[in-house]
Amino acid sequence: MAAWSHxxxxxxxxxxxxxEAGEGPLVLLLHGFPEHWYAWREQIPALVDAGYRVVAPDMRGYNVSEKPHGVEAYRIGTLVExxxxxxxxxxxxxATVVGHDWGGAIAWEVAARHPDRVDRLCVLNAPHPAVYRREIRSRRSDQRKRSSYALFFQLPWVPEMLFRLRGYxxxxxMFREGPENPDAFDEEAVARYERACAQPGAMTSMLNYYRALFRGELRSMLPGCSRPNETTTDGVISQPTLLIWGMRDRALSPRLTEGVERWVSDVRVERLHEASHWVQADAPDRVNELLIAFLDDRNGDE
Structure with a gap:
């Protein structure tokens, strides 16, 4: 087991x-909702053993990181910065940036807005923004229905109250019923996430990611959409990109893996048919294998 420090x-x-753990090229791991750095417990030791330096933050608002007040503090541009x-x-x-769920949404944007800071990109069960918009607008897609929970999160205080009921x-x-692998989340993992959500202000901060997105950010996300006071590009991501997708995701349609090549010039899509949204916990060995092979391939680019 790799030793990590806080x-x-x-x-x-x-x-x-x-x-932080390990030595070597930097790999930044960005978690999603409602997790924190511990989401990468299976990936950190594997990456360290493979010769990488790993940094896994609690994103703003999560766990023991600072929790700024107000929806404006959680806009995508701020999270990218x-x-x-x-x-x-x-x-x-x-660095190589790896993101799952909300961490993946942020990772797409970091690669687009700061291409000089991202040498490789790996996204797990988080759609490219343009593909997500396509599916939300499509009459043939069920993504609007799947995303209805995010609309519920727009309500003030009610979602927080419901999450707090019966001690979170x-x-x-969510962690017991969502994964395909019954061993994906043990008692320690669930207890860690419950404690993190119970931190003062944490639940509101976490939900503010969704509130900020649906108060205008969805229309302003890449590609090719104008952002005030920002220089825009054509939105195409040129860095080598790996998209790993648990196909039994209940919230995100498998169709979100289709057509991403239009917006990412060098992308490989790996569909894991027996994994859920919680793909790196459902299939940690396979995810580690794919991720390390993708990272090690950088030597062939140099």
């Missing part, structure tokens, strides 16, 4: 907690 740093005006600043804070010019048992159900 640290805090201030980047982009916010205090972030992160775990957290990641860019964290790469620089770790004394690196660039809704979080436990």
């Amino acid at each position: 640290h805090e740093t201030i980047v982009n005006g916010v205090r972030l907690h992160y775990v 957290d990641v860019r600043a964290l790469i620089e804070d770790r004394s690196e010019e660039h 048992r809704a979080i436990e159900r």
